[in-house]
Amino acid sequence: MSFTVAIVGRPNVGKSTLFNRLAGRKLALVDDTPGVTRDRRLHPAKLYDLAFDVVDTAGLEVGDADTLPGRMRAQTLRAIDEADVALFIVDAKTGLMPDDRTFADILRKSGKPVVLVANKAEARDAEAGIYDAYELGLGEPVGISAEHGLGLADLRDALLEAVGEERALAPDEEEPELAGDGSLVGDDVSDDTDEEIPPYDATKPLRIAIVGRPNAGKSTMINRLIGQDRLLTGPEAGITRDSISVDWEWKGRNIKLFDTAGLRRKARVQEKLEKLSVGDALRAIRFAEVVVIMLDAQIPFEKQDLQIADLIIREGRAPVIAFNKWDMIEDRQQALADLREKTERLLPQVRGIRAVPVSGQTGFGLDRLMQEIVKTHEIWNRRISTGRLNRWLSAVVQHHPPPAVAGRRLKLKYITQIKMRPPAFVLSCSRPEALPASYLRYLTNTLRQDFDLPGVPIRMLARAGENPFAGRARKRR
Template identity: 70%
Template sequence: MTFTVAIVGRPNVGKSTLFNRLVGKKLALVDDTPGVTRDRRPGAAKLIDLRFTIIDTAGLEESGPETLQGRMWAQTRAAIDEADVTLFVVDAKAGLTPADQTLAEMLRKSGKPVVLVANKSEARGSDGGFYDAFTLGLGEPCPISAEHGQGMLDLRDAIVSAIGEDRAFPEADEVAVTDVDVREPLGAEGAAEDEEVEPEYDETKPLRIAVIGRPNAGKSTLINRFLGEDRLLTGPEAGITRDSISVEWQWRGRTIKMYDTAGMRKKARVQEKLEKLSVADSLRSIRFAELVIIVFDATIPFEKQDLHLVDLVAREGRAPVLAFNKWDLIEDPQAFLADLREKTERLLPQVRGIRAVPISGQTGYGLDRLMQSVVETDRVWNRRISTAKLNRWLESQQVQHPPPAVSGRRVKLKYMTQVKARPPAFMISCTRPEALPESYLRYLTNGLRNDFQMPGVPIRIHLRASENPFEGKKKKR
């Protein structure tokens, strides 16, 4: 991107609505409740012929630095320091408040170019608030309606005037095209599905990882430890994270794009509209990630909700890895680890062999092993097996344990092939597929895990009836 723009303002003036308008997608959560946004969220913006990076921020609420509002404002200050231009959004409908005056004074002292934006200017009675904005001493306000898309051309001209045409329109060969978004599907069904042999596993390809878990399990703290900075808002309060925020970093020369998500409670406890939006945002991140780290609180592991989350990831076909966080609070680690291994095998049979790593996001313990487990799981998730090997294996499995006879007729398994990877999926051609019991499919699934070294990832087996060449033909007399 050519330059960076931060959107700032007091709560509920329409910052996230403007952010969504500029990025062209509903990435940021929007609600009438003040203070929805807490972390700073970057995005790739397009405004007429301008291309730049936009950062959505939390609203200004004056409070002590140790409070949640104070930590939110620290994130906003970091966005202002990072940006080249600041869009200062005020509410033309509601008029100015003392918080607007305080923020205007702060932006003047920052020395950065500021574009004053009077949002909600389409509303009746907004003229008074628009003219009051002149008193902030930041130049002429730009009237817009972020919700309806009015005034975008004027906003474009104001940004170009603030940043300068040389910076706004660099040479074409200097602009790096890196517009990738979390909401775009990854094509997780895998490429070249009709080819029998795929290229070897690429050790350098970027990885997309979603971090999920119950509220206050330590997801944001874990990601901050990976980054080596306080990039995401953390604290003792449960449910701080609301938006799914993506961050990018390098691990052993490999690009990692990691998504922090809101904590997910039991569905019956989710009553507020805002929490429902946060959970829906987290579910989208799971669908569009490649791997999912499920963070367990090691002090209270294997809650019912933890098991539901693992099952959700397996049903979505993502590659799961367990992280037992807060390991620094465990008194007898060796005995506790043995107990966790036994419970993992017993309570999660649908992903038998899943990799589980004890970690501490607070101290950094076990993070390198966690990433190594993620890479190994991704390797298994992308694995393909040749048809010849699968059919030899299928024949040996039937010799050891033949399919059961149903209504006096035995089901015949004739042919097997892998139809896709990510996750591994197989097709078996057989007679009477509806008669094959689920127990025999579990037998085949566990055999695939053991014989082809595919632990801890979901495996799909589809049955297809073999075609009868004489079906539909009348018998000749």
């Protein structure tokens, strides 16, 4: 039976650094700026022989309940309430601050077991700060350096004492991997079968990333989907910084939702912290399967929206558009017609992309959005047999043969699908370098229409067929 550890403390004491150390990966954004972490982030962790879930939290922010600092503080208090033990971090380098004592009072009132940790113990004069921590009345402080990995053995012993050996050392229950086939989610998956094509498995776990410009309503929509205020939201733009993953179940299917930071134009991204947030969002896109492009229905298809969509298509992810804030549209019928026309005109590289009007505030259209996500995911995983493809190619070439180039006719020999996720095809022809790009687009669009592959990227590669006599010297008579 596992347990959950919440890392808490005032801003800039090293909570996210310790979170990354325990998680074994650089997941949380780390910067010298106080208050980088806003949403709470949960991830499996390991400390020697202890396996548990660790939660990174925001610092103890001061402000009214309806302000951003107040909402951040509420997220931290909720993390303490849901955890089994709290790792209370203080800065041994700077010593105790008034906020440390306030936090200590909160933890005492919570009734949760507390492990007091004095971070940055590698610094000069840190010993005095460690001794100061005794004043909090939370037991003996454990001196560590989260950045350099010092003192982790003592931290392990303190956690073991706080949780109890029976629970802390209990064997882990085997949990199914999120990627059911054992592959890294987001990689292209080869499929060498021809006629025996397995049906789409609608029970496999699914990864969905929500992306868009700042203040498009991404976090609000995720909170509405899962039915709880899991993510920090508000009228301020750019609240989300880390890419936060949320586990959810929809109609019996395990879903992992990724909330990402808003993506602004590259020229406007100047601060180091925002660059880190954008990099985190791009990683979430690359490892997702379906990416929901969140557009503001009142001002859709800004230049940045189209650049985000183009990035997702080039990455080969399965895109779905969500027109958010639909509750603020007055003439909905006319607006929907305009949005559909713009979608087809501005995104021709993924003809038939599924677009759904939604409202993260009221919940309108969210069930239909999930249905379209599953349909798009099924198309993204589709496999077409080589026999069907070559019968199709023969008919297409007869109807519209490739143009002659430099007086020589191009021969299209055969076509086969080499990968799924997204569908990728290889076309064998006599002179691939001479095949016009316009004819390749014609084949791609015709294949999309004839085999019902709307709304997903399709990759069509032209290659020369192997010559069995290449490299052999001609025999003299």
